[in-house]
Amino acid sequence: MKVSRTWAIAKKEFVHIYRDPRSLALVILMPALLMLLFGYAVTLDVKKVSMAVLDRDRSQESLNFIQRFSASSYFHLRFWVQDEKAMKRLIDQGKVKMGLILPWDFSKTIKAEKMVSVQVLIDGADANTASLILSYAQAIARQYTQEKTVLKVTRMGMRNLNLPIEARPRVWFNEDLESKNYFVPGLVAVIISIIGVLLTGQVIVREWEKGTMELLISTPVRKAELMVGKLFPYFFLGLVDLSLSVLMGKWVFQVPLRGSVALLFALSCIYILVALALGLTISTFARTQLLANQMAMVIGFLPTFLLSGFTFVISNMPTWLQFITYGIAPRYYVTIVKEIFLKGLGFSFLWRETLVLMVMAMAGLWVATKSFKKELR
């Protein structure tokens, strides 16, 4: 392998990128856009659930109970309705996600120290949100019951009633349970996959399509020189995007970056190579740029999005699917990024993932080089 020839290829690729505003835009704007989308818009947190209340009792007691909902940050009381029909309409129209119905004997039954049922209607179209609303509502009811019980027992003459068990939760790593803290690190992996696979997916097939490859393979350039030379600029772009994502994550979204930045960059370099090698392999197989794009989406982008643990927790997947995730590189990289960002883990905890990625990078580069033929097809 000759350095001067490799460098000639690399320089030429830089000029291609520099003169093509679309690929430049993809490199700079895409990470920013994805970050903003996932950081702000896409959130799994359920806050300010709009609700309607039908209070048949209209007593001080019922008002107290309702206030527990309206005072919490999870609910937002938007409508008072007079009958169930109106309630049903609001839910049908999607104006409220939850309806609370208190019976006419609400306060009377509580005074009589009997059990009273309140009805909670939940729009279950979004199962994830619905189950969260359900547990919030149950928690409020439980709290209210508990207070009532303590009050009653105290009135009966028993002082300082102690409930047997109290769970005192403390959340680690993502203390405020904010989904951006969960998304942003994973997003770094997605962004690198997109840049790596989508952009490098074009580099070989584009030359075939434009006809420039015929001339290029008539020269004494070696396959390895061609591959490395072509990867070089994209490796650099990968690093630019990595920096951009990390900076945005830290300064725009205040995601804690607890681990070593140097380690994050070092391990990311290996993953960038894996992504580039995958893109390059696609590019040597695909006959058209369009096909290369589609292959990049299916092979490179989707698994990163769905199977890496970025959006869906791997341990919740069916076993066969979990098995598949072991074969895809983003799984290991998403783990690395999350652990470094949120837990601040060092290399001693991440060497297994690193090793797998290194093997994948080398295998990928080997396959890409082998599958390229310096002959007309």
Next chain:
Amino acid sequence: MPTLVVEVEDLVKTFDRFVAVDHIHFQVEKGEIFGFLGPNGAGKSTTIRMLCGLLLPTSGKGKVAGFDIMKEPEKIKQAIGYMSQKFSLYDDLTVAENLHFFGGIYGLSGSFQRKRENEVLGMIGLQDSQGQITRTLPVGWKQRLALGCAILHEPSVLFLDEPTSGVDPISRRNFWSLIQEMGGKGVTTFVTTHYMDEAEYCGRLALIYQGRIVALGTPSELKLKTLSQGVLEVECDPLVPALDLLKKESWISESAVFGEGLHVIGKEGVDLERELHVLFQKHGILLKRVGKIRPSLEDVFVSLIEKEDKE
């Protein structure tokens, strides 16, 4: 004894069942301008691609610049310069960037590379357009740039695949004088074309048709060999009935409309001019003018192809 730069023996290339190149053999000497003349689809590009190491031959033997085309295609690539049929430089790079890139690819570096780039720019006359994006160049300039990129590393053989297709006549002439200049310096040129007038620039020609070489020699040899009895240019009235008449006569080997008259070739030993007078008089055709002409390569080519098709 002259050195052979290209030697080909029994070269065959098939794609599935289609025989693109059918047992051809020829030799090219150092410094020659060797033309490959033939219609589209005759196998010209396939041959040139095999010689450049871009396609592996199905069978046969061949050597380019002393290297085996079957076993050492990569060594051939360093020794040759190639211009493909389709323009294939990077059109988003400038003139200078393209030259610099190919210089780097062929392993030039440092001050030598700069020197060669300047020499070549001067030769192809693009000094003043160095910074221009290649896409915006006129076709003729692009072709000169492509030639420039191919000769940067001073190859001993040049392979040019229809280098002047789509180029205006003046640019074509400029281009050919460049090639002849290279030939003067001992560079061997192997060029394909389907322009008959261009074929006249070649030292030797191979006529290729349906994958086979149907004739080989210098342009004048070809004219003499195939059309020894000469060609008559006949002006007569009416033209078309006269042609129909000639087609039926057994002493005529060929007749075709050429411009406003007919080109007629007689069989060996026939006094063509006298026979024509007799025949036309008999059928009331007015013979305006008869003259012997120097056959063009086109006459040669047409007659050879017709002969092939008859067989």
